[in-house]
Amino acid sequence: MPLSDTGDRELGEFGYTNQLKRTLGSFHTFAAGISYISVLTGVFQLSYLGLSEGGPAYWWSWPAVFVGQLMVALCFAELAAQYPVAGSVYNWAKKLSNPHIAWMAGWMMLLASIVSISATALAYQRTLPQITSFFQFIGDGTGTSDAANGVLLATVLIVFTTLVNAFGVKLMARINSAGVFVELLFAVLLVVFLAFHFVRGPSVVTQTNGTEAGHSSGYLGAFLIAGIASSYVMYGFDTAASLGEESLNPHRNAPKAILRALVASFVLGGLIILFALMAVGNINAPELGTVGLQYVLTDALGPAIGRVFLFVVFIAITVCVLAVHTAAIRIAFAMARDNALPGGRKLARVNKKTGTPVLPAIVIGVLAVALLVLNINSTQIFSAVTSLAIILIYLSYLLVTVPMLIRRLRGRWPREGAPAGRFSLGRWGLPVNVLAVLWGGAMTVNLAWPRNEIYNASPPFHWYLKWISVLFVGVFAAGGFAYYWFVQRHKVGVLADHAAAPAPDEEVSR
DSSP, X not given: OOHHHHSHHXXXXXXXXXXXXXXXXXXXXXXXXXXXXOHHHHHHHHHHHHHHHHOGGGGXXXXXXXXXXXXXXXXXXXXXXXXXXXXXXXXXXXXXXXXXXXXXXXXXXXXXXXXXXXXXXXXXXXXXXXXXXXXXXXXXSSHHHHHHHHHHHHHHHHHHHHHHHHHOHHHHHHHHHHHHHHHHHHHHHHHHHHHTTOOSOGGGGGOOTTTTTTOTTTHHHHHHHHTHHHHTTSOOTTHHHHTGGGBSSHHHHHHHHHHHHHHHHHHHHXXXXXXXXXXXXXXXXXXXXXXXXXXXXXXXXXXXXXXXXXXXXXXXXXXXXXXXXXXXXXXXXXXXXXXXXXXXXXXXXBOTTTOSBHHHXXXXXXXXXXHHHHTTTOTTHHHHHHHHHHHHHXXXXXXXXXXXXXXXXXXXXXXXXXXXXXXXXXXXXXXXXXXXXXXXXXXXXXXXXXXXHHHOOXXXXXXXXXXXXXXXXXXXXXXXXXXXXXXXXXXXXXOGGGBOOOOTTSOOOO
């Protein structure tokens, strides 16, 4: 296969030689992106938050988030067409700005991915005990015991994804693709089943259920909180590009996979939420604000059919955590081969038998479990950990879209001499990029805003819990960059085992 097709030529621009195996086809690439987004996981994990804080009208946050994230995805698709490389956000920032911004983008994305693993794995608690009480090993499913049981279930899942990723990308891809196929099939079936159980019309999405009470800004205040439920779902589409070094024809497949994953998730997720609200027997049922859409499955479809779909949600959660773990490994590997992380040489080592970096899989798994254990007694663990993950994701995306916009304004993007025929926004590039930056900035502020409803929803109330998002992001951002600036940056450089001299006729951007 020619170098221009495999993507190895662009690796030379980064100074790398590819040590990963190219085995993933177009569906594998698409599956990686859509399983990270995982519409069934996201919709069912935080639907309780959207409904409790915004009522049925929270549905409108779904198209709003889609439009904003589509702007980001279009920018990423353009980058993926030029640079389908492991650790997409990290290496894209390096091309668009400088090594310091790139390190920060990579650090934020790596941290976000680890937190996302923890947050997504917690979705087991809102699904498995609903299938059968057998999975409620600790307590009765309420209060602090709910969090403790959630941590136990999540730990089991993270151990599984660690082992699968350690055994190689082919095993991961097979499990992931099979899971995505099942998820998409049953998502469509769920839409159809719900359509046969309507008890009200689509005007239900105009009901706020009085959630605006207590907000000085009226329903807008409630809506901004409820919208976090939608913003949690539609991200991670860059995973399709992060597997570029292991994909066939990545320049063509990665951009398509990014956009198809986002659009498919928007359509299916939007219909599931809408149809569930139209099918539930009592739109004011308190279970909607505590259990979420899981309640609708058993209420509208009956216990037997409802449990079948809950089992599919369980599969979706499993492959979602697997995809997030895989993406985190690629970020760690990409930074490690630049010796941009402590222990870089060991973290960047690719197992010759499995063709995958094993140590990052283990380290990331251990850190994700540790984060859960630290929060084991927190009743706000579900919303708080999830919100922290999304904030970090949006920040890392901004560290790509902002430098990209600066390059556009200076006339340096699209890059000079870029191969023709690859995905490009053309004259729409500037307005799309501007909207992507504005969207990312606004959502970061909304997500990090100190609110009791998200970060300290129940007693005891402490100021530091309310401000945990700002404190967490500030400490890890400042502390991480300080470590990089004073210690690690003096060691940064492509490791000899991964280095390749760029071709003399190619642009080298460093």
